[in-house]
Amino acid sequence: xxxxxxxSEMVVKEKQRPELRRRFIKNRALYMMILPGFLFFVxxxxxxxxxxxxxxxxxxxxxxxxxxxxxxxxxxxRLFADQMFVxxxxxxxxxxxxxxxxxxxxxxxxxxxxxxxxINIFKRVVQTVVYIPHFMSWVIIVSISFVMxxxxxxxxxxLFVMMGFEKVNFLMSTEWFRPMYVLxxxxxxxxxxxxxxxxxxxxxxxxxxxxxxxxxASRLRQIWHITLPSIRSVIVVLLILKIGDVxxxxxxxxxxxxxxxxxxxxxxxxxxxxxxxxxxxxFSYSTAVGFFKSIVGLILVISANWLSKKAGEEGIY
Amino acid sequence: MVQxxxxxxxIFNVVNYSLLLVIALVTFLPFIHxxxxxxxxxxxxxxxxLVLVPTTWSLEAYRYIFSTNTVLTGLxxxxxxxxxxxxxxMFLTALMAYGLSRRDLTGRRPIMFVVVFTMLFSGGIIPTFxxxxxxxxxxxxxxxxxxxxxxxxxxIIMRNFFQNLxxxxxxxxxxxxxxxxxxxxRIVIPLSMPAIATISLFYAVTYWNTYITAILYLTDAGKxxxxxxxxxIVVLSSxxxxxxxxxxxxxxxxxxxxxxxxxxxxxxxxxxxxxxxLQKHFAKGALLGSIKG
Numbered sequence: 001x002x003x004x005x006x007x008s009e010m011v012v013k014e015k016q017r018p019e020l021r022r023r024f025i026k027n028r029a030l031y032m033m034i035l036p037g038f039l040f041f042v043x044x045x046x047x048x049x050x051x052x053x054x055x056x057x058x059x060x061x062x063x064x065x066x067x068x069x070x071x072x073x074x075x076x077x078r079l080f081a082d083q084m085f086v087x088x089x090x091x092x093x094x095x096x097x098x099x100x101x102x103x104x105x106x107x108x109x110x111x112x113x114x115x116x117x118x119i120n121i122f123k124r125v126v127q128t129v130v131y132i133p134h135f136m137s138w139v140i141i142v143s144i145s146f147v148m149x150x151x152x153x154x155x156x157x158x159l160f161v162m163m164g165f166e167k168v169n170f171l172m173s174t175e176w177f178r179p180m181y182v183l184x185x186x187x188x189x190x191x192x193x194x195x196x197x198x199x200x201x202x203x204x205x206x207x208x209x210x211x212x213x214x215x216x217a218s219r220l221r222q223i224w225h226i227t228l229p230s231i232r233s234v235i236v237v238l239l240i241l242k243i244g245d246v247x248x249x250x251x252x253x254x255x256x257x258x259x260x261x262x263x264x265x266x267x268x269x270x271x272x273x274x275x276x277x278x279x280x281x282x283f284s285y286s287t288a289v290g291f292f293k294s295i296v297g298l299i300l301v302i303s304a305n306w307l308s309k310k311a312g313e314e315g316i317y
Numbered sequence: 318m319v320q321x322x323x324x325x326x327x328i329f330n331v332v333n334y335s336l337l338l339v340i341a342l343v344t345f346l347p348f349i350h351x352x353x354x355x356x357x358x359x360x361x362x363x364x365x366x367l368v369l370v371p372t373t374w375s376l377e378a379y380r381y382i383f384s385t386n387t388v389l390t391g392l393x394x395x396x397x398x399x400x401x402x403x404x405x406x407m408f409l410t411a412l413m414a415y416g417l418s419r420r421d422l423t424g425r426r427p428i429m430f431v432v433v434f435t436m437l438f439s440g441g442i443i444p445t446f447x448x449x450x451x452x453x454x455x456x457x458x459x460x461x462x463x464x465x466x467x468x469x470x471x472x473i474i475m476r477n478f479f480q481n482l483x484x485x486x487x488x489x490x491x492x493x494x495x496x497x498x499x500x501x502x503r504i505v506i507p508l509s510m511p512a513i514a515t516i517s518l519f520y521a522v523t524y525w526n527t528y529i530t531a532i533l534y535l536t537d538a539g540k541x542x543x544x545x546x547x548x549x550i551v552v553l554s555s556x557x558x559x560x561x562x563x564x565x566x567x568x569x570x571x572x573x574x575x576x577x578x579x580x581x582x583x584x585x586x587x588x589x590x591x592x593x594x595l596q597k598h599f600a601k602g603a604l605l606g607s608i609k610g
Binding site for chain 2: 020023024027029030031033034036037038040041043044045046047048049050051052054110113114116117118122125126128129130131132133135136137138139140142143144145146147148150152153154155187191218219220251252255256270273274277278283286287290291293294297298301302
């Protein structure tokens, strides 16, 4: 019995092989189209993943990956013993929670407000304006903030003086770093963040509002009892996905704000990797730091996606 | 819809409209302030507190920033990188997306997984830097394009778009004897211009705004794009000890506020000019992206 099964399997395989080749030849043009992009992913995404092995070596550029000595978990041990690790972790978590608390609700509220606008032209103008900062680079956002917050005739400090307050050195201060970070995110992303909520709101059955009005529900009550519950699932998914992104605080953004005076509160994993690796040449150690971050990030994203599926919503992957 | 005319509703409207107006103003006034400041004299900016419309118009700041080559070179680099990069990225993305959109292709799912996994996990800054270095891209313009050529997210959007084109198109073209290349360039791409425009704009804005790849891979200040120049002039001159790289043309004294504003305007203007097109396409693209890949 077994033999015949094996035999028939072989026969099937024999049949499949030319079939596979035939299909490959038939579609060779399609494979040629995929090839350049595929090579891009291999070279710039997968080879660097393999390059993570230098986290377990004392990598020296002139020895290369093949000849650098292996050192096991040395760099990870150093990281976990490092006082800097505690600082980075604290900064990361704090900035994340501030972001969640002060940024996350803003697009929802803004979308609720826009959704109540009945004069279309007004709505369009406001939307057009609040989307603009999203298209500006972080360099532009931070530059405009710096010009306005500068001690040297920055408009905010000039206003402070006019109102009889002292000038504040926002850019060098540790206390002002976090509010500045969150406010810049709100300025740049809040408007753009409304799009997905507005789309969800557009799908709500207008009959619901009409029924509520006939029952005498005020506008606020309609928002509370109809609009919000209708976009609940979108909010849940975006919230969960955001939690999956805890470690992605925006390297491009924070790198610009970082200076020797606020390092204590502004240093995050990516900026630390950048400084330790490329500025100080500690390739292996900084790769270990980055590796740790990537692994934790991967676990978080997968759990977040699992959670959002569990919550009855569609995951993204 | 029946119009709601209760007093409560009217109060709600007044409050809502006013708040939205304030929000829009707060979002936009910083841009106006910077534009206005760039067109006035350093003296005026020093004495007037709030400049939204300059009383003394002046091109002093612009004359200053264009008196040396630094800003012009940066602009030229950014324009070149944006144009070349967008073309290159769009070409690779469209080709790969089309191949992956064909349901009859063996190995399509594993290749998709290879793409999606890069959205979840990455080798990180240092290993990527070492690859870029070993390929000899350090200090070349290509370093700002090649290592970030395909955005996985854009690729998925593009593939979804191709996948939603009616399959009958390809079949009938095949019966007429068209090759896969012929189908892509003569039938699929002409039909996909809205999606291609959207993704091109995505890429173009990303390339225009890019600065971190330049900081990572380019030590030669002569090759820096405008965003890095902007960072040098505005972010690093305000007494911040972040980077030590200096710029010969501006090293002598910290630039005036008006000069900083002028550089900001120069780096912002191209985006503001294409913004009307962006807005229309991007809102669509953002929604496309939220559809499961």
